[in-house]
Amino acid sequence: MSSNTTAAARTQSTERVIAIATCAAPVTTGVLAPFLNDSAALTAAIAYGGAGGFLVANYLNRLPARLINQMPASDILRAHESPLFISTVTTGVALAAGALGGPDGADVLMAGILNPPTIPGIISLGWWSAVALVPIKLRKVLSRKKHHTAAPAVAQPGMPAPPPTDAERILQRWAQHVSNPHNGAHRGQELVIRTLSPARWTGTITAPIGQSVNVTAETVSSVYQVPSDWITFTDGAHTGERHITVNRVAPPELDPATLQGAWKKWAARKGGLMQGTHLEDVQDDPNTGGQVARIVAGETLDRLTHPDRMDLAGAMRVTNPLLISYEPCQNPREAFIRKMEHNPLQKGAEFPGVHVLKPNENGYIQLGPGVSGFPARIQIWDPALGAQHVIVAGVTGSGKGGTLQLIALAHHVNGSAIINADPKGSSNPAIEAMAAYSGLGPDEALGALRVWYHGLQYRVAESARLGMKNFKPSADRPWVPLILDEASKLLGENAAHRKEATYIINAGATLGRSLGMPVILANQLMQLAQLGGDAAIRDNVFYGGSLILLRSDSQQKHLIDLPENFAGCNPADIPPAWSGERDMVYDPTKPLNDPERTFGLAFAASPGGHAEMMRNWILEDATPYIDHDNIVIPSDWPFWEDRHELATRSVLPADQEDEDEDGGMLFSADIGLTLAKPPSSAEDKILDALKDVADPLGLEVNYVHKSQITALTKMKTSTLENTLTKLLMSEQIHRQTKNGKEVRGYYGLGPAPQND
Structure with missing residues (x-):
């Protein structure tokens, strides 16, 4: 003893x-x-x-x-x-x-x-x-029970004395170097051990009556040969008592092999990428074999600055950016980080069946597993807002076609009448087989847009006539999504049909949601120039709908502003392959490491949702899941029998005027075949253009940029400016404002709305 x-x-x-x-x-x-x-x-x-x-x-x-x-x-x-x-x-x-x-x-x-x-x-x-x-x-x-002092073990003749226990060695060192009454560093300050494990031991230090404990970490570090930052003290019941914890191995917050240690040492260090932050709720993540934690902004920060994923991987000393996941939260001061041993998305997940494409009560379907283990979901309709637009972005080979196939199958199994426009041709035969109408090639794809536009106009007129406020799908009046693959072929700067296609997509992006007619766009890039140069398309589809970002061009992030819930999710950081590193020196006896493609890897979320890395269900061909006997058509459209004829006619107002001057007859979805009557004045032209894109239900104001008004009215710039000023003064139109500031060049129909 x-x-x-x-x-x-x-x-x-x-x-x-x-x-x-x-x-x-x-x-x-x-x-x-x-x-x-x-x-x-x-x-x-x-x-x-x-x-x-x-x-x-x-x-x-x-x-x-x-x-x-x-x-x-x-x-x-x-x-x-x-x-x-x-x-x-x-x-x-x-x-x-x-x-x-x-x-x-x-x-x-x-x-x-x-x-x-x-x-x-x-x-x-x-x-x-x-x-x-x-x-x-x-x-x-x-x-108090009488303390019995155990008699020291007496070694038998010829047998060595038993070695001291771990606790005895700790106490012996303390008595010799710390509390020794003659030459101890802190005389008379005794130690009682409370807990003991291979990782750490804890104890209580008691000073002589009338004195305070003043044992330092440096003294303990010298006695037990551990770094001083592995030693912590906490106050006891009085100044003559203190509790001590001595780590025998590096604690998690100091071990760079752990998430907590790597974050503290590299990411959150002074001058580091995430300086001023700390981790909370650090947990083991069985889904990835690593750890997950909550990032919290410190008192010196008002909010988190979302890091670039490549920068974060470098700061955390992770060799593969696919082994780091950063997920922003709605709270601007918090986010989730995962440091993975393996990415669970690499092996993929087979499509489990159409039940995952059946929407829940809020219109969400599952596209595949997320890196967190939660299913990755997008919203295809909202109980209050109606149908939800979707954008799918990704370069060739990223899995864009497979994503579109899953979304189309979701609409098919839920009774939607799909209008399919594929300017490239028959790039996805399964979608073509599900569609009520398909247009393949640039001209035929534009025809599909025209047919869909006539249906949109019919439902606008029907809603106004019947006073419908919320679209309720039925067997006779289904959802009618428009799927436009390779959208830049019709909407891009050099597209032959850009003007008319932009006009149609603008109307759909603005009006389609409340009429059960969502727009589903797929393209390699999502810059404004690739969307007809139309801000209304970008705002209503890109920022107001579900977004799926597959591997993208490296310049994508510099040309668009991602929605806030996608902060830190840069599709340009997704590499083409999971691996593919080769040795510095070629060894002919060793097989080469063949790259494994990251097909279907993406970031996905709906507005307000939690964006994270996910991977689409593996579904090579959706044909086995198609019910060929139940291909739904929009049976409420009275012109459906004439759809092929209507697909050949332009829907631009200027083209209709030219046709009218030649004595032609134009189709109007609400009243049949009538003569088109052009507006009689500049003011009427502007008001009619704004009415064409107005919300038929009157629930919200749709704003149009004056460049689009110019394209719709064919007016000279000077005449347009003068007429807009007159209409503003008479309060027949108003300028758009956001956060109390006027948005330059955007106009809405009627007087400015009054805030309560």
Whole structure:
């Protein structure tokens, strides 16, 4: 047993003996005092006077600290000053009663309690009460079990002595170098071990009475040969006590092999990529074999600055950016980070069946697994807002066609009438087989857009006529999504049909959502120039719908502003392959590492949703899941039989005017075949153009840029500007405002809405 453990046991035994003597002194004195002769009584009185005066001075804290510290059992004198004082007083009373009154006096004091109503009885009762108070105050010491010191193990002849235990070695070092009363760094400051494990040990340090614990991490580091930042202290019950934790291996926050350690050492360091942040809720992630944690902005930051994924991978010393996942939260001060041992998306997941494409009550379907283990979902319709637009972006070979196939299959199994426009040709035969109408090639794809546009106009007129506020799909009036693959072939800067295609997609992006006619666009790039140069398409489809970003061009992130929930999710950071690194020196005996493509890997979310890395279900061909006997058509459209004829006619107002001048007849979805009547004035032309894109239900204001108004009205710039000014003054139109500031060049129909 170590020396400090033996000393502690000896101190406890001494304290118990003194406590017993303190309790017994008054009664013993009362019994023996009557039998003292005059000489013995005088000696006892003198001894009592000295001892009593000392204990009274101790109780009143009148003894010098230097004198107390030099006395044996000084800590016991300080700790039990109150019961010692009471015992001194009651002992003095017993000595006086026995020595001066003889046996009769002692009897009156000690036995008077048997006759309570008398004065002697009251005095006896008070004396006994004071005597009984002493053991009550010392009950913890008296009830303490006697400490038995184990006899040291004696080695048998010819056998080596047993080695000291781990705890004994710790205490031996402490007694030798820290608490040693002669040459210890912190003399008399004893250690008691509380817990012990291979990773760490904890204990409590107690200083001598009247002193504070001042053991330092540097001292402990030197004694136990561990770094000082592996050692922590916490306050105890008083200044003479402190708790200590000594890590024997690097703690997680200091081990760069852990997520917490790598974050603290590299990412959150001063001048680091995520300076001023810290991690909370660090957990093991069985889905990735790594760890996941919540990133929280510190007090010096108002919000998190979303890092570039490649920068974050470098800061965390991760060799493959696909092993780091950063997911923003709605709270701007928080995000999730995953540091993975393996990416669970690499092996992919087979399509489990059409049940995952059945929307829940809020219109969400599952496109595949997310890196977090949660399913990756997009919203195809909203209970309050109606159909949801979708954009799919990705370069060739990224999995764009497979994503479109899943979205089309979701609409098919849920009873939608699909209009398919594929300017490249038959690039996805499965979608063609599901569609009510398909246009393959540039001209035929534009024809599909025209047919869909006529249906849009019919539902606008129908909603106005019947006062419909919310679209409710039915077997006779289904959802009619427009799927436009390779959108830049019709909407791009050099597209032959750009003007008319932009006009149609603009109308669909603005009006289609509330009429059950969503727009589903797929393209390699999502810049404004690739979307007809039309801000309304970008705002309503790109920012207002579901977004699926597959591997993209490296310049994509510099040309578009991703929605806020996609912060930190850069599709340009998705590499073409999961691996493919080769050795520096060619070894003909070693097979080459063939790259494995990241087909279907993407970031996906709907507005307000949680964007994260995901991978589409593996579905090579959706044909086996197509119900060829139930290809839905928009049976509410009265012109459906004439769809092929309508596909050949332009829907641009200017082209309709030219046709009218030639005596031609134009189709109007709400009233059949009628003569088109051009607006009679510049003001009427602008108002009619704004009415064409207005919300038929009047629930929201749709704003149009003046460049689009120019294209629709064919007016000169000067005439347009003058007419817009007149209409503003008469409050027939108003300018768009956001956050109290005017948005330059955007106009809406009617007077400006008033905020409550």
